Amino acid sequence: MSQIMEQTNAHIMGTYGRNEVVVDHGTGATCTDENGKQYIDFGSGIGTTSLGFCNEAWAQAVCEQVRKVQHTSNLFYHAPQAQLAEKLCAMSGYSKVFFGNSGAEANECAIKLARKYSFDKYGEGRNTIITLVNSFHGRTIATLSATGQDVFHIYFFPFVGGFRYAKANDIADLHEKLDDTVCAIMIEYVQGEGGVMALDQAFVDEIRKICDERDILMIADEVQTGIGRTGRLFAGEYFGVKADVTTAAKGIGGGLPIGVCLANAKCQDVLGKGAHGSTFGGNPVVCAGAVKVLETLDAPGFLEGVREKAAYLRSRLEALDEVEAVSGLGFMIGITLKTKKAPEVLAACIDKGLLVLTAKEKVRLLPPLTITQKELEAGADILCSVLEG
Numbered sequence: 079m080s081q082i083m084e085q086t087n088a089h090i091m092g093t094y095g096r097n098e099v100v101v102d103h104g105t106g107a108t109c110t111d112e113n114g115k116q117y118i119d120f121g122s123g124i125g126t127t128s129l130g131f132c133n134e135a136w137a138q139a140v141c142e143q144v145r146k147v148q149h150t151s152n153l154f155y156h157a158p159q160a161q162l163a164e165k166l167c168a169m170s171g172y173s174k175v176f177f178g179n180s181g182a183e184a185n186e187c188a189i190k191l192a193r194k195y196s197f198d199k200y201g202e203g204r205n206t207i208i209t210l211v212n213s214f215h216g217r218t219i220a221t222l223s224a225t226g227q228d229v230f231h232i233y234f235f236p237f238v239g240g241f242r243y244a245k246a247n248d249i250a251d252l253h254e255k256l257d258d259t260v261c262a263i264m265i266e267y268v269q270g271e272g273g274v275m276a277l278d279q280a281f282v283d284e285i286r287k288i289c290d291e292r293d294i295l296m297i298a299d300e301v302q303t304g305i306g307r308t309g310r311l312f313a314g315e316y317f318g319v320k321a322d323v324t325t326a327a328k329g330i331g332g333g334l335p336i337g338v339c340l341a342n343a344k345c346q347d348v349l350g351k352g353a354h355g356s357t358f359g360g361n362p363v364v365c366a367g368a369v370k371v372l373e374t375l376d377a378p379g380f381l382e383g384v385r386e387k388a389a390y391l392r393s394r395l396e397a398l399d400e401v402e403a404v405s406g407l408g409f410m411i412g413i414t415l416k417t418k419k420a421p422e423v424l425a426a427c428i429d430k431g432l433l434v435l436t437a438k439e440k441v442r443l444l445p446p447l448t449i450t451q452k453e454l455e456a457g458a459d460i461l462c463s464v465l466e467g
């Protein structure tokens with residue numbers, strides 16, 4: 079074990095199951111460890127380095143901003159935050175945004191917004207949020223409470239009340255969970271941590287219909303699915319549905335911490351002065367980088383290219399005997415295996431110079447959106463050889 083691993087394990091709380099790779103530097107979809115070994119990256123730091131390692135335009139914007147002004151507080155204005163907000167609203171069709179620092183914070187904002195929307199209009203008593211069984215919404219106490227997995231509901235009592243879990247794709251169960259206390263329904267279009275499982279069109283349509291009929295907010299947690307990951311800016315586009323509130327994080331920062339909560343015209347002004355805040359949220363350096371991420375996604379043909387690359391990788395995987403099924407959307411890929419175990423596949427891939435992820439019993443792939451065809455083919459070759467080996 080290297081000195082860096084020993085230092086880490088000695089002084090950092092052991093909350094992560096780390097792989098024995100010390101990432102030293104990277105470019106594009108390839109990184110190099112402390113011993114000079116190279117890896118193709120099919121994980122993007124869990125869907126975060128959307129433009130790969132140290133993308134030139136992104137790095138330049140970040141470096142320029144860090145030398146100009148690195149932080150101001152949200153008691154003042156600054157250009158990168160304004161530019162990012164305008165671009166995000168223009169690209170997404172949402173009206174206003176709140177900036178935080180992570181996916182969990184983006185979801186905290188959405189939860190607060192939904193409860194206040196209902197309080198402002200209907201008074202007390204309408205504060206239940208329906209989320210889905212097997213969902214994942216973050217690690218803060220409120221977002222853990224929102225997460226519909228029993229495994230996350232131990233040790234940290236008391237959890238936040240007012241969450242109810244409906245079974246994904248079960249319309250009857252969803253209706254059973256509804257009553258007059260409900261103020262929002264919160265979903266991931268593709269459950270990421272839960273095992274890369276997409277919702278059915280009919281289920282998503284029913285959620286939109288219920289939310290319209292009852293004037294409750296539809297919240298889409300697009301922390302993992304959003305910002306080009308599925309080959310669209312937001313995965314909701316595949317379903318032809320627009321949530322009232324959409325959260326994003328991960329990929330929008332290109333590797334720097336950011337969380338965004340987007341609201342439509344109906345609820346854009348619910349959180350007024352003093353109702354919410356964040357010291358670092360919308361930090362100038364992070365926002366300057368995020369503008370470059372969005373500009374990249376917005377370039378003609380870029381997202382189409384992501385969809386094509388995803389289709390290529392999926393078809394390579396689907397052709398393998400060992401692969402039972404390939405799930406997810408676009409570059410959010412879950413692989414169900416017939417005989418092999420996902421952790422063993424992950425270890426064998428690392429050995430051969432490929433970084434992959436797992437989700438539940440599946441191998442999960444979230445390659446950088448900018449990966450070149452050459453890197454993609456080289457990574458696919460390694461993965462296929464491991465799966466067929």
Ligand SMILES: Cc1ncc(COP(=O)(O)O)c(C=O)c1O
Pocket residue numbers: 179180181182183185214215216217266270271299300301302303327328
């Ligand atoms: C769908 C979803 N929501 C929220 C989160 C939490 O994001 P963060 O770790 O940035 O707080 C995640 C993280 O994996 C996620 O996948």
